[in-house]
Amino acid sequence: MQSHSPVITGVGVLSAIGSGKAAFTEAMLDGRSAFGVMQRPGRQRESAYLGAEVGEIACPPEIARQTWRAASLSARAALVVLHEAWNEAGLDAVDPSRIGLIVGGSNVQQRELTQVHEAHGGSSTFLRPTYALSFMDSDLCGFCTAQFGIRGMAYTVGGASASGQLALIQAAQAVVGNQVDVCIALGAMMDLSHWECRGLRAIGAMGSDRFANEPSLACRPFDRDHDGFIFGESCGAVVIESRQSSKRRGIVPYGTLRGWGMTMDGNRNPNPSMEGEVRAIRQALDAAGCTPSQVDYVNPHGTGSVAGDETELKALHACGLTGVHLNATKSLVGHGLSAAGVVEGIATLLQMRAGALHPTRNLDHPIDDEFNWVRDEPVQHQIQNALTLSMGFGGINTALCWSGAH
Amino acid sequence: MTRSDILELIARHTREILPGLDDHLFVDTNRLVELGANSVDRAEIAMLVQESLGLSVPRVELFGPKNIGELAELFLTKLHAVA
Numbered sequence: 001m002q003s004h005s006p007v008i009t010g011v012g013v014l015s016a017i018g019s020g021k022a023a024f025t026e027a028m029l030d031g032r033s034a035f036g037v038m039q040r041p042g043r044q045r046e047s048a049y050l051g052a053e054v055g056e057i058a059c060p061p062e063i064a065r066q067t068w069r070a071a072s073l074s075a076r077a078a079l080v081v082l083h084e085a086w087n088e089a090g091l092d093a094v095d096p097s098r099i100g101l102i103v104g105g106s107n108v109q110q111r112e113l114t115q116v117h118e119a120h121g122g123s124s125t126f127l128r129p130t131y132a133l134s135f136m137d138s139d140l141c142g143f144c145t146a147q148f149g150i151r152g153m154a155y156t157v158g159g160a161s162a163s164g165q166l167a168l169i170q171a172a173q174a175v176v177g178n179q180v181d182v183c184i185a186l187g188a189m190m191d192l193s194h195w196e197c198r199g200l201r202a203i204g205a206m207g208s209d210r211f212a213n214e215p216s217l218a219c220r221p222f223d224r225d226h227d228g229f230i231f232g233e234s235c236g237a238v239v240i241e242s243r244q245s246s247k248r249r250g251i252v253p254y255g256t257l258r259g260w261g262m263t264m265d266g267n268r269n270p271n272p273s274m275e276g277e278v279r280a281i282r283q284a285l286d287a288a289g290c291t292p293s294q295v296d297y298v299n300p301h302g303t304g305s306v307a308g309d310e311t312e313l314k315a316l317h318a319c320g321l322t323g324v325h326l327n328a329t330k331s332l333v334g335h336g337l338s339a340a341g342v343v344e345g346i347a348t349l350l351q352m353r354a355g356a357l358h359p360t361r362n363l364d365h366p367i368d369d370e371f372n373w374v375r376d377e378p379v380q381h382q383i384q385n386a387l388t389l390s391m392g393f394g395g396i397n398t399a400l401c402w403s404g405a406h
Numbered sequence: 407m408t409r410s411d412i413l414e415l416i417a418r419h420t421r422e423i424l425p426g427l428d429d430h431l432f433v434d435t436n437r438l439v440e441l442g443a444n445s446v447d448r449a450e451i452a453m454l455v456q457e458s459l460g461l462s463v464p465r466v467e468l469f470g471p472k473n474i475g476e477l478a479e480l481f482l483t484k485l486h487a488v489a
Contacts, residue, residue, distance in 0.1 A: 065425035066442070126457035129449035 005288075005403075006175040007253035009246050010089030010239035011346045012081035014189070015333045016052035016232055020084060025350045029378045031359035033332050035215040035230060040073075042111045042118075045194040050207070050215045052232035052334040063147060072112045072134055075143045077189035077235035078103070082144050085237040090249050091182060096151040098245075100180040103140050104167030105188030105338025106158030114193035140188055152180040156188075160392030161301070162262075163187065164236070164341025165400055169260045171240045182241040187342025189235035197231070205229060205270055205393075207304060220362035221302035221328035222309050222373075229303035232334015236342035238349075254349040255404045258385075259288025265395030272308050272391055277315035280397035281387065285319075288401035290385055292320035295401075297357065297381070299348045299388040302328035303335050308391065313368045325381055327374040331361040341390040345400065352383045352404045407459070407485055412478040419454040420474075423447050434475025452477075461485060 011021055016034040018027035038044065038051040057076045059068045060083045071079060082101075086092075091099060113135055120127060133139050141154040153174070159166040164187030171183035192200075200206040207228035211218035219230035246253055261283025265276040285292065298321060300312050316322065329347045336343050351357055357374045366373055386402045417432040424442055438448050452468050455477075463484055471477040 066423075066447075069423070069425055125462055126453060128453055130446055133446070 005256040005258045006172050006240045007246050007256050009251045009253050010085040012084030012237040013346050014077050015234040016054050028358040042115045042193050049197045050218050054233045072109050074108050074189045074191050078140045081235050081237040085239050089239040096149045098181040099150050100152035100174050100183040101154040102167040102170045103156040103186045104163035108188045108190050111191040111193040159396045161337050162390040162392035162396045162398045163338040165390040165398035172257050181245040186237045187339035190337040221304045221331050223363050224365035226304040229335040234336035234339045234343045236346045258403050259284045259401040261399045263397045267395035270393045272311040274311050274315045276397045278318050280399040281319045284399035284401045295385045295387050297325045297383045297386040299344045301389045301391050326371045327360040348386045355382045357381050409482050412481050415458050416474050419451050423450050435473050437473045
């Protein structure tokens with residue numbers, strides 16, 4: 001473990017299979033999923049898109065009703081996961097001017113905006129003034145910094161489905177660079193409307209209607225019958241801080257974020273690049289001072305996209321990571337898009353703490369048998385060094401290397 | 407639509423924006439800022455009332471009223487002007 005690596009001292013998570021780390025861990029290790037035809041208003045239009053939704057989000061008692069009323073679904077999710085992570089890390093005891101927040105995700109509130117447009121029927125005469133705030137993703141920074149008194153810095157970063165990992169990278173850099181002592185990376189809940197669902201289906205990224213009658217079978221990363229991702233609402237927050245800062249409060253960290261990599265393919269389109277993924281993985285391992293043989297677990301991007309899944313496994317082979325344990329968190333919670341990198345980082349940390357790896361649903365016929373897949377049942381395993389991966393439209397690849405608190 | 411109806415509309419939409427006022431008894435002299443409404447809340451309340459009345463009032467004219475009684479008067483005057 002590198003002594004200068006930032007440590008993780010708190011996490012908060014919201015997903016369709018469980019909200020809060022205890023419920024999420026239990027559901028994850030039990031291999032549960034919650035896919036169905038999505039019901040949230042504004043998400044269907046002559047359609048029956050499959051996905052996993054979190055239902056009503058409960059307002060923590062510490063958050064004022066006035067704040068809650070004004071908050072969008074994405075803002076409520078952000079407040080809830082930050083509340084959980086904040087309390088776990090004991091951040092009330094930290095100088096607020098030394099705390100920062102990075103929100104991963106762009107254009108995350110599309111469903112709510114679509115609902116406003118549709119409710120007003122083409123006339124903006126009686127548009128609510130708060131639209132001027134809520135149409136921007138930075139509104140999430142406003143809600144969170146106001147609620148928790150964050151006085152360091154706060155901003156959003158966008159990198160499509162790699163946004164969550166980008167937030168983690170930015171937050172870690174802010175801590176390593178001593179910009180702040182503590183920085184929270186938040187993977188914002190992507191709130192898709194039927195417009196985005198249609199677009200993602202039309203471009204071939206979102207899974208087809210093939211399993212419309214059996215929604216629990218539709219999300220199948222790395223399985224022979226995969227044909228695209230299945231959306232899942234989720235949101236996560238990770239508290240990253242310097243080791244010295246955590247020691248001042250006597251917090252026992254989950255582990256460390258040892259290294260990270262980010263590369264671009266020079267490609268506007270959705271198709272992946274093995275070369276770009278390999279470079280990101282090698283950057284992360286080099287930065288962590290970690291060899292491929294020291295990595296014993298990979299939490300892959302694994303969306304269920306045919307080209308994406310195949311390319312990712314080829315990249316892992318090329319990096320000498322064939323011997324690792326591998327599962328796919330998206331098979332349980334779906335693809336959270338902007339939130340994915342953070343939620344999968346949290347899944348990795350919670351598996352580290354549990355000493356167990358979660359099953360992968362619907363992995364009936366793995367497209368590559370050479371990996372050590374965790375399939376139908378959880379596996380007892382104490383993760384030492386993990387790699388988590390994200391890729392996004394526009395040719396972005398990110399990789400993070402984590403180590404346990406051992 | 408009477409002045410009293412408009413006052414009730416203002417009360418209803420104020421409760422909507424400021425959920426802590428469920429049990430508050432609204433009177434003419436209440437000032438929104440003293441009830442806990444910040445500038446954005448006040449703009450929201452004014453817009454909701456206008457939508458309920460089907461009436462669009464230039465924002466600059468909404469700065470005049472000093473309390474909800476005067477605000478109700480303004481809306482009533484505008485309604486009569488339209489009629």
